[in-house]
Amino acid sequence: MxxxxxxxxxxxxxxxxxxxxxxxxxxxxxxxxxxxxxxxxxxxxxxxxxxxxxxxxxxxxxxxxxxxxxxxxxxxxxxxxxxxxxxxxxxxxEWVDVTLPGRKHNLGRAHPIQQMLQRILDILIGMGFSVRYGPDVDTDYYNFGGLNFPEDHPARDMQDTFYLENGLLLRTHTSNVQVHAMEQFEPPLRIVAPGRAFRNEDISARSHIFFHQVEGFYIDKGVTFADLMAVMEEFLSKILGEKVETLFRPSYFPFVEPGMEVDVRCTACKGKGCKLCKHTGWLEILGTGMIHPNVLRNGGIDPEIYSGFAWGMGIERLTILHYDIPDIRYFTENDQRFLEQFP
Ligand SMILES: [Zn+2]
Known part of the structure; x- marks a missing residue:
């Protein structure tokens, strides 16, 4: 060794x-x-x-x-x-150039439709209405039958419907909330129901297969057409930011009697006629009417004791009028250059 x-x-x-x-x-x-x-x-x-x-x-x-x-x-x-x-x-x-400018972070903001919806709800909540939501997918009864659309009635063709399986459909309006709410609650009812609605239409600058609506209704003893007019004028003046002149034109919706379309004096030209109002001096803004006795009955409410009115309006339509937006498709394209214009 x-x-x-x-x-x-x-x-x-x-x-x-x-x-x-x-x-x-x-x-x-x-x-x-x-x-x-x-x-x-x-x-x-x-x-x-x-x-x-x-x-x-x-x-x-x-x-x-x-x-x-x-x-x-x-x-x-x-x-x-x-x-x-x-x-x-x-x-x-891993070096960092501390002299470089920082990265710009884009701040998120509410979509113009949501901004308009929030304004509408704030006003109506202030007027004593409470918010209820209903299902986007519903039965034929809640969307049509319960709202006094008879079977095979041509009124059903007014609203091209997306039908699903098992008798379900995509609601064509937020009015389905009326029947649901009447079944669940006793009058007096002061309800506003925002949400999406769907119709099988060609997509163009003026129409889309889905859009947003706000439905409102008021049911109590002794509610009259004068109440309807007063609430509509108060609401429209608040949403358009000025005292507006209204025009009530008779119209037909199966769930109201009488039915009305409400126009307001064009906010852009004050009635002189311009591109926005197509030179009529008036802007179509919503549909309304006294709730049909059959609808009250379907909701378990006695039309001999109670009466009410309802109205519905498209939020896209109102937003387009408010900001003079030329094409409804901008709302769904999510182009930042468009969205950034609504801080
Ligand atoms: Zn005008």
Whole structure:
């Protein structure tokens, strides 16, 4: 067996060769553990001391300790240097130019339809109405039958309907909430029901297959047409931001009797005639009427005791009039250049 000093010399040479090949901090950490760990060769040399005589032992012990210190010093020194190099290399790829301008983050904002809807609801809640939501997918009864649309009545053809399976359909108006609400609550009822409606129409600048409506209705003892007119005029003046002149024209909707369409004096030209009002001086704004006795009966309300009125309006239509928007399709295209115009 070789003498301890020879073994120490060989171990040192072997270590130095491996040290030169250790290029990364990971290599160096591994090398340190390999040589100086509990099961490493330096520790083994310590065990070899048992075979030395008591005279040799202190001197040999010092040689091994010196080797241990030397290897440790090499490892730590190299580790320090390599870690610095590694850090510099990383910084070189991760550098940040602090003089660059910051990234612009676009702030989200409410869609113009939602903004208009919120304005409408704020006004109506202020007038004592409460908000109810109804299902987009409903039965023929809640969308038509309960609202006094007789079977095979041509009025059903007025609203091209998306029919689904199992007798379900996409509601063609938010009026379905009327029947649901009457079934659930006792009068007096002052309810406003916003939501989406769907109709199977060709998509164009003026019509879309879905749109938003606000339905409102008021049922109590002794509600008259004068109440209807007063609430409509108050509501329209608030939503259009000025005292408006209204025109009530007779119209037909199966769920009201009498039915009316309400026009307001054109807010752009004050009635002189312009592009917005198609030179009529009036803007069609909503449909309304006294709730048909059959509808009250269907909702479990006695028309001999109670009466009420209802109205419905398209939110897209109102938004288009308010901002003079030329094409209804802008609302669904999500073009930021359009949406950014409604802060
Ligand atoms: Zn006009």
């Amino acid at each position: 070789a003498s301890l000093p020879t073994m120490i010399g060989e171990l040192r040479s072997q270590f130095m060769r491996e040290l030169n090949e250790a290029l990364t901090s990971k290599d160096l950490e591994a090398l340190k553990v390999k040589y100086l760990g509990k099961k490493g060769p330096v520790q083994s040399l310590m065990h070899e001391l048992r075979h030395a005589t008591s005279e040799e032992r202190p001197q040999l012990g010092k040689l091994i300790n010196d080797l241990k210190e030397e290897l440790l010093s090499h490892c730590d020194h190299s580790l320090h240097r390599v870690k610095l190099q590694e850090q510099n290399a990383r910084l070189a790829t």
